[in-house]
Amino acid sequence: MEVVKWSNYLYGGNGNLAEKILWRLSQHSEDLEEEVLRRTTNLLDERAKCDAILARFLPSSVVRQLRSGSxxxxxxxxxxxxxxxxxxxxxxxxxxxxxxxxxxxxxxxxxxxxxxxxxxxxxxxxxxxxxxxxxxxxxxxxxxxxxxxxxxxxxxxxxxxxxxxxxxxxxxxxxxxxxxxxxxxxxxxxxxxxxxxxxxxxxxxxxxxxxxxxxxxxxxxxxxxxxxxxxxxxxxxxxxxxxxxxxxxxxxxxxx
Structure with a gap:
C-alpha cells in the first residue's frame, strides 16, 4: 500500500508504475523538444544580429562565403x-x-x-x-x-x-x-x-x-x-x- 501511495505522489493520478514512468518520459521528451526549439530560435536571432553587424564591415555575399568556410x-x-x-x-x-x-x-x-x-x-x-x-x-x-x-x-x-x-x-x-x-x-x-x-x-x-x-x-x-x-x-x-x-x-x- 505504501509503495502505491508513493508512486501516486511521484507521478500523479492512478495507474501502474510502468505507465507513470512512460508518461513522465513522454513529458520530458516534449519539454526537451520545446527547449531545443527555443534555443535554436535564440541562436538564429543572435546569428542574424551578428550578420547585421558584419554587414556593416563586409558585403553580405562575402559574409556568406566566410561563414561557409570558403x-x-x-x-x-x-x-x-x-x-x-x-x-x-x-x-x-x-x-x-x-x-x-x-x-x-x-x-x-x-x-x-x-x-x-x-x-x-x-x-x-x-x-x-x-x-x-x-x-x-x-x-x-x-x-x-x-x-x-x-x-x-x-x-x-x-x-x-x-x-x-x-x-x-x-x-x-x-x-x-x-x-x-x-x-x-x-x-x-x-x-x-x-x-x-x-x-x-x-x-x-x-x-x-x-x-x-x-x-x-x-x-x-x-x-x-x-x-x-x-x-x-x-x-x-x-x-x-x-x-x-x-x-x-x-x-x-x-x-x-
Missing part, C-alpha cells in the same frame, strides 16, 4: 563606380569648436548616409571622420548600372544635406565620382576588411579633392556612360583640369 578569392571588376565625399573645412571647424560639437556633426553626417545607402545598390567601403568612400559594382558586377546608382546617391546626398546637417552652410560637402576597373578582395583574418585596389580608386579620390564644395564632380569615364546610357543625369562640362598623378583630365559637374 576562401574569398580576390577578383577583377571591369567597371566599378566610386564616390568620395569630404567636408573640406572640417579640420578648421574642429579646431574652433569643442570636441562634442564635432562629434555631433559627424553623427548627423552618418545618419544622413545611413538613411540613404539602403535605397541604392551601393556599398560603403570606408569612412574616416567626415570622409566617405562608397562603391557600386562590387562585389557583384552590375554592368553600367553602378554609374546610375552612385550618381543618384550623390544627388540625394547633396539635396538632403542642407536640411539634415545643422552646419551645412558652414561645412558644405563636395563629391567626386569616377568609373573604371579595379581589384577587390578581403584583407586580414582576425579583422577582415573588404578592400579595393587600382588606379580607379586614386582618380576617384582626386575627383573629390580637386572638386568644389557644394558640387559633384565626375570624371570623363563616368560622364561618357551617363551621357550614353543615362541621359536623365544632367551634366555640365567643367573643362580640363590638372589632376595629381593623372595629368590633364576633362571633368564634368553633375546637376542635382
Amino acid at each position: 576562401n574569398v578569392i580576390p577578383e577583377m571588376f571591369e567597371l566599378v563606380t566610386l564616390m568620395f565625399t569630404d567636408m573640406p573645412d572640417f579640420g578648421a571647424y574642429v579646431a574652433r569648436h569643442p570636441p562634442l560639437r564635432a562629434t555631433t556633426v559627424l553623427a548627423e553626417l552618418d545618419m544622413l548616409f545611413h538613411a540613404l545607402l539602403s535605397q541604392y545598390a551601393v556599398y560603403r567601403v570606408e569612412n574616416i571622420s567626415d570622409s566617405y568612400m562608397i562603391a557600386s559594382g562590387v562585389p557583384v558586377a552590375n554592368g553600367t548600372q553602378n554609374v546610375l546608382e552612385i550618381c543618384s546617391l550623390a544627388q540625394a546626398v547633396m539635396r538632403r544635406a542642407p536640411e539634415k546637417l545643422s552646419v551645412y552652410q558652414e561645412l558644405p560637402i563636395k563629391v567626386g565620382i569616377h568609373s573604371g576597373p579595379l581589384a577587390a578582395g578581403v584583407i586580414g583574418t582576425k579583422k577582415p576588411k573588404y578592400c579595393l585596389f587600382g588606379n580607379t580608386v586614386n582618380i576617384a579620390s582626386r575627383m573629390c579633392s580637386h572638386g568644389i564644395s557644394g558640387r559633384i564632380q565626375l570624371s570623363d569615364s563616368t560622364a561618357d556612360v551617363a551621357r550614353t546610357v543615362y541621359p536623365q543625369l544632367m551634366l555640365e562640362e567643367r573643362g580640363w583640369i590638372a589632376v595629381k598623378g593623372a595629368g590633364e583630365m576633362q571633368t564634368f559637374w553633375l546637376q542635382f
Whole structure:
C-alpha cells in the first residue's frame, strides 16, 4: 500500500508504475523538444544580429562565403563606380569648436548616409571622420548600372544635406565620382576588411579633392556612360583640369 501511495505522489493520478514512468518520459521528451526549439530560435536571432553587424564591415555575399568556410578569392571588376565625399573645412571647424560639437556633426553626417545607402545598390567601403568612400559594382558586377546608382546617391546626398546637417552652410560637402576597373578582395583574418585596389580608386579620390564644395564632380569615364546610357543625369562640362598623378583630365559637374 505504501509503495502505491508513493508512486501516486511521484507521478500523479492512478495507474501502474510502468505507465507513470512512460508518461513522465513522454513529458520530458516534449519539454526537451520545446527547449531545443527555443534555443535554436535564440541562436538564429543572435546569428542574424551578428550578420547585421558584419554587414556593416563586409558585403553580405562575402559574409556568406566566410561563414561557409570558403576562401574569398580576390577578383577583377571591369567597371566599378566610386564616390568620395569630404567636408573640406572640417579640420578648421574642429579646431574652433569643442570636441562634442564635432562629434555631433559627424553623427548627423552618418545618419544622413545611413538613411540613404539602403535605397541604392551601393556599398560603403570606408569612412574616416567626415570622409566617405562608397562603391557600386562590387562585389557583384552590375554592368553600367553602378554609374546610375552612385550618381543618384550623390544627388540625394547633396539635396538632403542642407536640411539634415545643422552646419551645412558652414561645412558644405563636395563629391567626386569616377568609373573604371579595379581589384577587390578581403584583407586580414582576425579583422577582415573588404578592400579595393587600382588606379580607379586614386582618380576617384582626386575627383573629390580637386572638386568644389557644394558640387559633384565626375570624371570623363563616368560622364561618357551617363551621357550614353543615362541621359536623365544632367551634366555640365567643367573643362580640363590638372589632376595629381593623372595629368590633364576633362571633368564634368553633375546637376542635382
